[in-house]
Amino acid sequence: MSGLHRLAAIAAAAMLVLAPLSVRADDLPSWNDGAAKQGIVDFVSAVTTAGGTDYVAPDERVAVFDNDGTLWSEQPMYxxxxxxxxxxxxxxxxxxxxxxxxxxxxxxxxxxxxxxxxxxxxxxxxxxxxxxxxxxxxxxxxxxxxxSTAKHPKTGKLYTEMVYQPMLELISYLKANDFKVFIVSGGGIEFMRPWTERVYGIGPENVVGSSIKSKYEVQDGKPAIVRLPDVDFVDDGAGKPIGIYTHIGRRPIAAFGNSDGDFQMLEWTTSRTGRSFGLIVHHDDGDREYAYDRQSHFGRLDKGLDEGPKHGWTIVSMKNDWKQIYPE
Known part of the structure; x- marks a missing residue:
């Protein structure tokens, strides 16, 4: 190989190292090319590039996702x-x-x-x-x-099939870049834990949610955890940062939600020192899913829609930013 060709090869290799700065076709295939997709990839590239000013060590790469309306459908009810x-x-x-x-x-x-x-x-x-x-x-x-058998009243699909394909890809993309991914939901922690690993690839130890009180007792000679009819913790609104602090012990660098119930979680995450990322899924696709925001009884999005851009959060349009909604 001539010296000129060798220099060209080195230059080509250098360009490959920098390739994460642009969207690769196989990273997020269900996302349309645009500002939302590029913003995700730019953020991940920035915090994972060793030696960069925004580099974050793998132990500190924590990402948190709301569940209802962010990872799966929440209409016509939770x-x-x-x-x-x-x-x-x-x-x-x-x-x-x-x-x-x-x-x-x-x-x-x-x-x-x-x-x-x-x-x-x-x-x-x-x-x-x-x-x-x-x-x-x-x-x-x-x-x-x-x-395992319950079905959505409108589509007839299993509820576990009503998950969002673009968000499944996003979870996989983050995990492939050494992020620790958690669910932080207003839903019940013990309701979610039995199936989140199978559906999302997120183990039960990485699920934070609302809980009722419980007690330890021995029943017929067998130790058991007994569930009591009293609320212990509500993991919604201002409770979400508390749940993260209590269960995870690290402030996230990325947070993903869809409603005003996620506002404080995104606010706390993106107020950290250093690079951070906040994203809100806006349900504006009444043809492929549901269209709702400010007046909805479930997943109301009002404050976040107005103030999210002021915080630098990405507002994702399901209609414009996603090629498909559910897995095929």
Whole structure:
């Protein structure tokens, strides 16, 4: 090889080293080329390039994802709420008094407005009878059995098929770049843990969520964790940074959400010293999924839509930024 050709080869190799600065076709194939996709790749390249001013050591590369509305569908209601309502119906034969007692009367009648009218008190009562009064192993089995067969009322797909393909790719992309990926959700931690590894590739130890109180006791000579009908921690809004601090112990450098319930998580993440990344999924595709934001009962996005850009957060349009919504 001549000296000139050798220099050309070295230059070509140098360009390959710098290649992460541009989007490679196989990194995020379900994302359309544009500012959102490029922003993700630029951020990952910046924090993983050794010697760069924004380099972050692998131990500190923590990324957190909300679940409902960020990783899977949350319309027409949260999946865990659908689970709770189904549990009320399954338990109803053991509780004949429910047909005359709210909120169970409205649940059994399929009266969503009636359930909503019972407010937080009604929701707590529903969760108490459907999520407590059993061991953790019993609840895990119930949740696992339900999620394996429960289907979305509009599409007829399993709920676990209503996950977002672009976000699955994003999780894989981050993990391939030595990020530690966590779910930080307002949903119940024990409701999610049985299936997140199978669906998202995120193990149960990397799931942070809301929880009810529990106690340790020996039942018939066998140790057990018993679930109690009292709320222990709500991992939503300002609770999300607390949940991260308590369970993870590191401030994330990247946070992904879709609603105002994720605002404080993104705010805390992107206020760190050094390079950070915040992203909000905006549900604006009424043809392929759902279109909702400011007035929605589930996944309301109002403050984040207005203030997110001021914080430098990326607002992802499902309609324009995603080639496909669900896995094929």
């Amino acid at each position: 999946v865990q709420l659908a689970f709770a309502l189904d549990r009320v119906k399954a338990l109803a034969p053991e509780h004949p008094e429910w047909k005359d007692t709210e909120p169970f009367k409205s649940v059994l009648a399929g009266d969503a407005a009636g359930v909503a009218a019972t407010g937080e008190k009604g929701l707590v009562e529903i969760l108490a009878v459907t999520h407590a009064g059993m061991t953790s192993d019993e609840f895990t089995k119930i949740a696992t059995d339900w999620i």
